[in-house]
Amino acid sequence: xxxxxxxxxxxxxxxxxxxxxxxxxxxxxxxxxxxxxxxxxxxxxxxxxxxxxxxxxxxxxxxxxxxxxxxxxxxxxxxxxxxxxxxxxxxxxxxxxxxxxxxxxxxxxxxxxxxxxxxxxxxxxxxxxxxxxxxxxxxxxxxxxxxxxxxxxxxxxxxxxxxxxxxxxxxxxxxxxxxxxxxxxxxxxxxxxxxx
Numbered sequence: 441x442x443x444x445x446x447x448x449x450x451x452x453x454x455x456x457x458x459x460x461x462x463x464x465x466x467x468x469x470x471x472x473x474x475x476x477x478x479x480x481x482x483x484x485x486x487x488x489x490x491x492x493x494x495x496x497x498x499x500x501x502x503x504x505x506x507x508x509x510x511x512x513x514x515x516x517x518x519x520x521x522x523x524x525x526x527x528x529x530x531x532x533x534x535x536x537x538x539x540x541x542x543x544x545x546x547x548x549x550x551x552x553x554x555x556x557x558x559x560x561x562x563x564x565x566x567x568x569x570x571x572x573x574x575x576x577x578x579x580x581x582x583x584x585x586x587x588x589x590x591x592x593x594x595x596x597x598x599x600x601x602x603x604x605x606x607x608x609x610x611x612x613x614x615x616x617x618x619x620x621x622x623x624x625x626x627x628x629x630x631x632x633x634x635x636x
Contacts, residue, residue: 441473441474441475441480441481441482441483441488442462442463442466442470442472442473442474443470443471443472443473443496443501443504444469444470444471444593444594445471445472445501446471447593447594448501448502448504448505449504449505449506449507449594450488450492450505451463451470451506451507451508452484452485452488452506452507452508452566452574453481453482454482454508454509454511454562454565454566455478455482455520455559455560456516456519456520456523457508457509457510457511457516457580458580458600459509461600461601462590462598462600463475463481465598465600466590466594466598469596482565484564484565485506485508485565485566485567485568485572485573485574486564486567486568486569489568489569489572505575505576506574506575507574507576507578507589508565508574508576508577508578509577509578509579509580509583509586509635510562510566510577510578510580510631510632510635511562511580511632512579512580512581512632513562513621513625513628513629513632514545514611514618514621515580515581516562516580517541517545517559517621518541518609520559521536521541521544521609521611522609522611524536524556525537525609533554533555534555534556534558535556536556541611541613542613542614542617544556544557545613545617545618545620546617546620548621548625549621549624549625561625561627561628562628562631562632563627563628563631564627566631576589576636577631577634577635577636578635579632579635579636587600
């Protein structure tokens with residue numbers, strides 16, 4: 441998470457959406473950088489609203505806006521699947537080794553998924569109480585719009601390096617499993633659809 445005090449802007453780091461690369465470029469420009477541990481770096485909007493926003497307001501930062509990026513749900517799950525497939529996780533409960541992408545997504549659709557498919561929710565990440573949500577929401581697949589927004593808002597030029605990239609894999613999802621995902625996790629697609 442990056443806080444730009446003068447510009448009254450907070451960049452929330454939704455996992456698996458390229459925020460590590462953005463953080464790498466903009467951290468020196470930010471007034472406040474929350475990057476470690478990961479639970480702090482990836483503070484969701486509802487926690488930001490409950491804990492950090494009141495503190496910032498108490499110190500004079502009124503009118504802070506938030507910005508975040510969402511990835512298409514299938515692509516987002518694919519990134520998690522690939523990330524958890526890496527060799528160093530073999531044998532761990534959250535490893536996706538020896539599990540197909542279909543099986544991973546089916547497990548994600550359950551109310552309480554197994555550890556390997558417990559990756560959270562982008563829709564919940566960007567939502568707050570009483571229907572509030574992130575002020576500016578962009579799609580990962582149209583990252584140029586996010587970059588243009590940040591360049592204009594922060595008066596900087598942004599050239600990104602690829603960081604924290606998961607290994608490439610074939611991630612074909614069967615139509616039946618995709619239909620189940622769309623039905624069981626409709627809020628994920630609705631959140632992505634609402635992003636610009």
